[in-house]
Structures are given as C-alpha cells and as structure tokens.
Amino acid sequence: xxxxxxxxxxxxxxxxxxxxxxxxxxxxxxxxxxxxxxxxxxxxxxxxxxxxxxxxxxxxxxxxxxxxxxxxxxxxxxxxxxxxxxxxxxxxxxxxxxxxxxxxxxxxxxxxxx
Amino acid sequence: xxxxxxxxxxxxxxxxxxxxxxxxxxxxxxxxxxxxxxxxxxxxxxxxxxxxxxxxxxxxxxxxxxxxxxxxxxxxxxxxxxxxxxxxxxxxxxxxxxxxxxxxxxxxxxxxxxxxx
Numbered sequence: 001x002x003x004x005x006x007x008x009x010x011x012x013x014x015x016x017x018x019x020x021x022x023x024x025x026x027x028x029x030x031x032x033x034x035x036x037x038x039x040x041x042x043x044x045x046x047x048x049x050x051x052x053x054x055x056x057x058x059x060x061x062x063x064x065x066x067x068x069x070x071x072x073x074x075x076x077x078x079x080x081x082x083x084x085x086x087x088x089x090x091x092x093x094x095x096x097x098x099x100x101x102x103x104x105x106x107x108x109x110x111x112x113x114x
Numbered sequence: 115x116x117x118x119x120x121x122x123x124x125x126x127x128x129x130x131x132x133x134x135x136x137x138x139x140x141x142x143x144x145x146x147x148x149x150x151x152x153x154x155x156x157x158x159x160x161x162x163x164x165x166x167x168x169x170x171x172x173x174x175x176x177x178x179x180x181x182x183x184x185x186x187x188x189x190x191x192x193x194x195x196x197x198x199x200x201x202x203x204x205x206x207x208x209x210x211x212x213x214x215x216x217x218x219x220x221x222x223x224x225x226x227x228x229x230x231x
Contacts, residue, residue, distance in 0.1 A: 009154065032217050043118075044157075044204065044222040051217065090156055099164070099211040100145050100218060101172075104156035 002027035004093050006105035013081050014113050021076040021108050023091030030096035033074040035065055036104075039087045047089070050074065061085070083114045116141045118223035120205050126229045127195055135190045135226050137205030145211040145218065146188035147172070148180065150201040151225075157204065163188055164211050195230040202227050 004025045013019060025031065035047040048059025055067040065076045074091060091105040118139045127133055137146065147162040149172075159172030163182040177199055179191040188207075192199060203226045208218035 004156070006156075043224045044206075046219060049219075092157075094217055100147070100162070100208055100220060101159065102157075102220065104149075104158070106154045106156045 002093060002095060002103050004091055004103050004105035006089075006091055006108050008108045009106065010109045010111070012111045012113065015083055016080050017112075019076070019078040019081045019085070019110070021089055021091075021110070023074045023076065023105055025072050025074070025091075025093045025103075027072075027093060027095055032094040032096075033065075033067060034092040034094070034102070035059065035063070035074075035076050036090045036092060037087045038090065038107075044090065047076070081110075081112045083112045086110060086112045116221075118205055118207050118221050120203075120223040120226045122226060123224060124227050126231065128231050129196055130194050133192050133195060133228075135192075135203060135205075135228070137188045137190065137207075137223060138186050139188075139205075139207040139221070140186065141207065141209070141221070142185065143207035143209050143221075144185070145208045145220075146182065147206045147220065148178070148188070148190045149204045149206065150174065150199075151204060152201050160190065160203075162211075195228075197230050200228060200230050 007022045033050040036044045050057045050067045058064045089108045092102045121136045144165045148160040149157040151157045158174045161180040163169045205223040206220040208220045
C-alpha cells in the first residue's frame with residue numbers, strides 16, 4: 001500500500017526564516033500531489049497541487065513545492081515565513097486513476113515565533 | 115455560501131452509545147467522504163460515496179457505517195463507539211470522483227471533535 005511520509009513532525013521558526021517541509025511517497029505509478037494547510041481550529045485548505053508539467057508549482061500565500069520524480073518527493077517551501085503561517089501542513093497523494101482517493105502524510109506542525 | 119457543514123462540532127459520549135455525525139454540502143457535489151485525523155497519522159479515509167446510494171470502504175472503516183440517501187447528506191454512524199474512535203473527523207465533498215485528468219478538489223468541513231469515554 002502506498003504511504004506518505006513527512007519527516008518533520010514539529011518545526012519552530014522565527015519570522016522571516018525560510019521554510020522547507022519534506023514529503024516523500026511510496027508509489028511507483030503516476031500520482032497527483034497536494035499540500036494542505038490547517039490553521040488552528042479551521043478546516044483543511046488546499047495550498048497547492050501538482051498534476052503534470054512544470055515540477056515547480058506555486059500556491060497561495062507565497063508557498064511553492066517542487067516535485068522530484070526520481071526521489072519520490074514533493075517538498076514545500078517558503079522563502080520567508082510569517083507568524084500567520086503557524087499551522088499544520090499535510091502532504092497528500094492521489095494515485096493515477098484512483099478516483100478522489102487521497103493518502104495523507106502524518107502532518108507537520110509549524111510554529112512561527114514573532 | 116458554498117460550504118460543507120458538520121454537526122455537532124464537539125461531542126463527548128460514552129462507550130456503546132450510538133451516535134451520528136451529520137455532514138451536508140450545498141454544492142450539488144456527487145462525491146463525499148469521511149476522514150479521521152489522529153496525531154502523527156494525518157487523515158485517513160473511513161468511507162466514501164461516489165453518488166446517491168453508492169458507498170464504499172476507505173482505509174479504516176471498522177466500527178463505522180454511512181448512508182447516502184440524498185445527494186447533499188452523508189452521515190457517519192457509530193453504532194457502538196469505543197475509546198479508540200476518539201478523534202477529529204472531517205467530511206469532504208467534491209463535484210465528482212475522477213481520475214488523473216479530472217481530479218476534483220475536495221472541500222473539507224470544519225471538523226467534529228469526538229471523545230468517547
């Protein structure tokens with residue numbers, strides 16, 4: 001069965017620091033890839049997605065992610081974080097022709113200190 | 115406003131007392147799904163529904179039931195809740211259930227925090 005690993009469970013950064021959250025998946029076929037964000041007390045929101053084409057995708061709020069097929073990775077980045085980025089971040093994978101099935105990673109809690 | 119709603123938002127109950135968590139969407143979506151979120155495990159799919167009267171098991175269906183009698187509603191039923199079902203539950207919906215070229219973004223509800231004592 002496929003799995004999604006987010007190696008950083010908790011990350012603490014100061015404002016203006018750069019962010020990179022790792023995401024690796026174990027699925028040999030073609031996949032769609034997503035990053036979701038969950039702000040405290042709120043529902044999940046889609047940050048960005050990759051289906052095909054340019055492996056560097058840009059999302060909302062200055063986030064971007066790079067798909068590296070050879071490494072089965074889809075890392076999330078932001079050059080300069082803000083206090084308002086404090087949230088939990090989830091990587092998710094949707095295998096080709098698996099309908100809407102999403103497999104989520106365990107999540108990374110990001111705390112940004114003002 | 116287009117949205118997915120869940121009720122109740124918070125629930126504390128005791129082992130064995132049947133409960134239902136409701137989920138409703140007003141976007142005429144065909145696909146609906148239930149997830150549970152546990153620390154370190156992310157979200158895991160419990161059940162999903164491709165359309166009215168069409169439901170199927172997700173990754174962790176044990177101890178849960180669902181029904182889809184109307185397009186807008188997709189209740190999650192715990193016939194005999196146990197403490198290991200203490201979790202945060204999310205309902206989600208999307209216009210359709212698709213494949214690679216027609217993946218439909220899932221919209222998530224606000225979550226229901228369930229505690230089973």
